Amino acid sequence: MIEFFCFDGLNYSLSASLGGSLATQASEQKKKHEITDKEEMDEEAQMHEEPERPLKRLRLRNQNDHVSPSFGLGETSSRGPPKVEEADLPETCPEQRSQDMTQSPQPLVRNKGKQPVLPKPVSIQDSFEPSQPGAADRTEPFATRTESDLVPPPVRLTGKGKEPLLPQIAPGISVRSPHAVRLKEPMGDTGIVLSPKPHVHDSRALIKPKDEPFTDDILQSEVPSAVIHGEPLSIENSSSANGSIGASDGPEHIVSQSVDGEARNDGVLASSNERRTDCKLANNVDGNWEPTHANKSQETIMPAVDLLKQSNALDALGARSLPHVPVDVAESQIPRLPSSSNGTDDCTQTDKNTIENIGEIDEEKEQNSLEHANPHSLLVQQPDDIKSLHDANDIAKGQERVVISLVNEVNNECPPSFHYIPKNAVFQNAYVNFSLARIGENCCSICLGDCLSSSTPCACANETGGDFAYTLEGLVKDEFLEECISMNRDPQKHCHFYCKECPLERSKNDDIIEPCKGHLVRKFIKECWWKCGCSKQCGNRVVQRGISCNLQVFMTPGGKGWGLRTLEDLPKGAFVCEYVGEILTNAELFERVSKSPSSEEHAYPVLLDADWGSEGVLKDEEALCLDATHYGNVARFINHRCFDSNLVEIPVEVETPDHHYYHLAFFTSRKVQALEELTWDYGIDFDDHDHPVKAFKCRCGSKFCRNIKRSSSVLCMVSVHPTTSSIARQALDCRGRTSPVKVLQAFFADRQCTLPTGNYSPADSFIFVPVTTCHCRWQFYSAGGDLQLRTVTQIESEL
Numbered sequence: 001m002i003e004f005f006c007f008d009g010l011n012y013s014l015s016a017s018l019g020g021s022l023a024t025q026a027s028e029q030k031k032k033h034e035i036t037d038k039e040e041m042d043e044e045a046q047m048h049e050e051p052e053r054p055l056k057r058l059r060l061r062n063q064n065d066h067v068s069p070s071f072g073l074g075e076t077s078s079r080g081p082p083k084v085e086e087a088d089l090p091e092t093c094p095e096q097r098s099q100d101m102t103q104s105p106q107p108l109v110r111n112k113g114k115q116p117v118l119p120k121p122v123s124i125q126d127s128f129e130p131s132q133p134g135a136a137d138r139t140e141p142f143a144t145r146t147e148s149d150l151v152p153p154p155v156r157l158t159g160k161g162k163e164p165l166l167p168q169i170a171p172g173i174s175v176r177s178p179h180a181v182r183l184k185e186p187m188g189d190t191g192i193v194l195s196p197k198p199h200v201h202d203s204r205a206l207i208k209p210k211d212e213p214f215t216d217d218i219l220q221s222e223v224p225s226a227v228i229h230g231e232p233l234s235i236e237n238s239s240s241a242n243g244s245i246g247a248s249d250g251p252e253h254i255v256s257q258s259v260d261g262e263a264r265n266d267g268v269l270a271s272s273n274e275r276r277t278d279c280k281l282a283n284n285v286d287g288n289w290e291p292t293h294a295n296k297s298q299e300t301i302m303p304a305v306d307l308l309k310q311s312n313a314l315d316a317l318g319a320r321s322l323p324h325v326p327v328d329v330a331e332s333q334i335p336r337l338p339s340s341s342n343g344t345d346d347c348t349q350t351d352k353n354t355i356e357n358i359g360e361i362d363e364e365k366e367q368n369s370l371e372h373a374n375p376h377s378l379l380v381q382q383p384d385d386i387k388s389l390h391d392a393n394d395i396a397k398g399q400e401r402v403v404i405s406l407v408n409e410v411n412n413e414c415p416p417s418f419h420y421i422p423k424n425a426v427f428q429n430a431y432v433n434f435s436l437a438r439i440g441e442n443c444c445s446i447c448l449g450d451c452l453s454s455s456t457p458c459a460c461a462n463e464t465g466g467d468f469a470y471t472l473e474g475l476v477k478d479e480f481l482e483e484c485i486s487m488n489r490d491p492q493k494h495c496h497f498y499c500k501e502c503p504l505e506r507s508k509n510d511d512i513i514e515p516c517k518g519h520l521v522r523k524f525i526k527e528c529w530w531k532c533g534c535s536k537q538c539g540n541r542v543v544q545r546g547i548s549c550n551l552q553v554f555m556t557p558g559g560k561g562w563g564l565r566t567l568e569d570l571p572k573g574a575f576v577c578e579y580v581g582e583i584l585t586n587a588e589l590f591e592r593v594s595k596s597p598s599s600e601e602h603a604y605p606v607l608l609d610a611d612w613g614s615e616g617v618l619k620d621e622e623a624l625c626l627d628a629t630h631y632g633n634v635a636r637f638i639n640h641r642c643f644d645s646n647l648v649e650i651p652v653e654v655e656t657p658d659h660h661y662y663h664l665a666f667f668t669s670r671k672v673q674a675l676e677e678l679t680w681d682y683g684i685d686f687d688d689h690d691h692p693v694k695a696f697k698c699r700c701g702s703k704f705c706r707n708i709k710r711s712s713s714v715l716c717m718v719s720v721h722p723t724t725s726s727i728a729r730q731a732l733d734c735r736g737r738t739s740p741v742k743v744l745q746a747f748f749a750d751r752q753c754t755l756p757t758g759n760y761s762p763a764d765s766f767i768f769v770p771v772t773t774c775h776c777r778w779q780f781y782s783a784g785g786d787l788q789l790r791t792v793t794q795i796e797s798e799l
């Protein structure tokens with residue numbers, strides 16, 4: 001007999017029968033089964049598809065009273081589902097900077113009269129890399145070379161000869177303490193405080209979550225998210241001389257997109273398997289966008305590429321004749337958006353100047369030409385007449401090396417309105433202008449051929465940490481990758497930098513400038529580039545070559561909106577894509593967000609703070625971020641997944657010596673299968689209510705979801721019978737709450753409710769179990785035998 005109690009939102013009820021006999025039975029048998037339970041749980045865990053379980057001894061920072069391991073909502077870091085016990089943490093960072101270690105972060109009173117800092121003039125000494133006719137891009141990203149000795153490169157903790165940074169393993173202080181206010185002081189040269197901080201806040205991602213019911217996706221295959229790569233050299237007023245991305249930027253490789261799966265002439269292997277399948281397409285053969293496929297099963301969502309290949313859609317599209325521009329030229333530029341572009345409404349209007357400046361194809365012309373080429377029209381016109389024209393066959397409009405299709409078999413939602421740009425573009429004040437003379441500083445100018453084949457690391461490899469980050473197959477080396485993954489998953493184990501006066505806090509325009517919350521000091525990859533002596537086929541050039549795997553934008557079935565998935569199997573460490581967007585100063589971003597009718601529209605900014613520690617006191621125009629809301633590439637579709645995402649972001653320096661601007665590239669953190677969604681841990685601090693960007697309600701489905709306590713609808717409160725299934729015990733483990741009473745108390749406390757008394761026995765084992773299909777109501781039931789997880793509907797129908 002199953003007794004269950006349904007909760008509708010917060011209107012819950014408990015049955016008096018819930019505790020009684022079950023509770024007693026449970027408590028009596030609990031110890032008896034403790035050991036076997038543990039064994040079963042471990043077995044169960046191994047069966048899960050998650051790449052790996054979090055560290056065994058994880059603990060919520062804000063749950064010190066809980067003995068059992070848990071993951072979760074750390075206060076001190078935006079990351080951090082699983083928190084590592086102190087015993088697991090290094091006492092100090094391997095490399096420390098001996099600076100002011102004692103100074104605690106202090107809020108500063110804003111200097112209202114501060115003068116804005118103007119961008120520095122640009123010095124362009126030479127503009128373009130000599131063209132290399134016939135030099136095709138290095139092809140197969142994951143090709144056939146044999147990886148030789150893997151020498152793990154040391155972690156790069158400092159920039160350019162700077163002293164190593166300090167670890168931040170610190171006891172907390174109240175970041176918001178009003179008592180710590182002091183007047184803003186003139187900054188010295190460094191303005192750096194490297195003391196351990198209490199509040200380790202990974203402010204890299206500026207996305208902020210919000211409460212929302214969460215759908216457990218444990219049973220749903222997870223897809224990794226895309227990556228971002230960039231590559232520019234910023235040249236002010238880069239319009240004519242330096243070329244714009246425009247119509248001339250582009251589809252150099254479009255013709256190389258093999259329809260037959262053979263290696264393309266640019267060296268990128270076309271996807272194999274998946275593309276050959278006779279699959280059902282979300283788009284019709286003509287490539288028309290058909291937003292009428294609601295409620296189809298997920299199984300029907302298949303890549304549309306094959307059919308597109310089989311049809312003449314590509315030809316119609318444009319294998320279309322976009323002008324060719326040498327890649328080198330395109331790579332040399334960071335387009336600058338006009339200052340008139342405020343970013344808040346660009347996506348709803350076609351500003352010709354803007355388009356010209358960023359080298360975007362004039363969409364109006366493009367539409368005409370496409371309609372002419374394909375009478376069935378491959379464009380998506382949003383219903384509200386917003387000028388957002390997306391090509392379902394290739395959302396990148398031929399600007400990437402591969403086509404990126406778009407499908408929706410879930411609902412009628414149209415793709416968001418934005419301009420696709422394959423490379424970062426400067427918005428306004430962001431200072432990303434570098435002279436080529438300076439760019440050459442760290443290049444391996446005396447190298448020849450392929451640097452990776454050299455027995456000694458080149459100058460670029462030395463910048464990376466003494467060794468190449470890539471294998472001969474073009475994958476990020478395992479040790480380097482694992483270090484980057486660890487930084488995301490356990491940021492508190494790694495070094496953080498604390499600004500004396502944080503540009504982030506400064507941007508908030510509050511009267512009181514809060515102390516810096518800390519910036520994770522990340523590992524960089526330095527790729528070879530123009531000024532290097534090596535060839536264009538050098539293996540130390542991966543991100544700058546752009547996307548080479550087959551990706552697809554699709555509507556997720558789990559309420560996360562559009563997502564990105566791979567159409568081919570990807571090995572671990574493979575480059576997926578770069579996060580491309582507008583390069584903004586943080587001040588500009590804050591202003592943009594504040595002017596936006598809904599901050600939720602700005603869900604894509606990423607802070608480029610991976611090496612702020614080596615930059616001294618950052619000026620406003622040097623504190624940069626990327627915003628893909630209005631201008632971006634395919635990475636803007638990568639959804640967030642807490643903790644165990646299959647993508648990891650790595651800062652990649654290509655052309656710039658200054659680390660306040662770099663490319664953010666996504667690599668697979670594990671092997672990813674075709675059709676898996678690609679996900680990335682945004683690093684959201686779901687408890688940061690002070691964030692300018694409105695948070696979303698996380699539906700990542702990870703059992704380590706940091707937003708899980710707010711994702712009430714995916715949780716079920718289940719009584720754990722002694723013989724309950726191991727999945728329930730696993731959930732208990734994840735929550736880190738061994739005491740059933742504490743679980744219940746926490747559950748109701750989270751919802752500003754008090755735990756009803758008398759309805760259960762404190763000795764009973766009630767836990768939360770994520771149930772994928774439980775969306776609207778809570779089920780609360782006990783079972784006389786083995787635990788059975790069912791939806792309310794299922795149970796109701798049985799009764």
Ligand SMILES: C[S@@+](CC[C@H](N)C(=O)[O-])C[C@H]1O[C@@H](n2cnc3c(N)ncnc32)[C@H](O)[C@@H]1O
Nearest residue numbers: 560561562603636637638639640696698699700
């Ligand atoms: C970078 S965009 C990803 C693409 C987006 N899904 C779309 O439809 O355009 C980030 C936004 O996607 C949604 N999103 C991403 N990850 C999510 C998650 N785990 N749960 C719920 N919503 C998510 C949020 O609205 C967020 O602001």
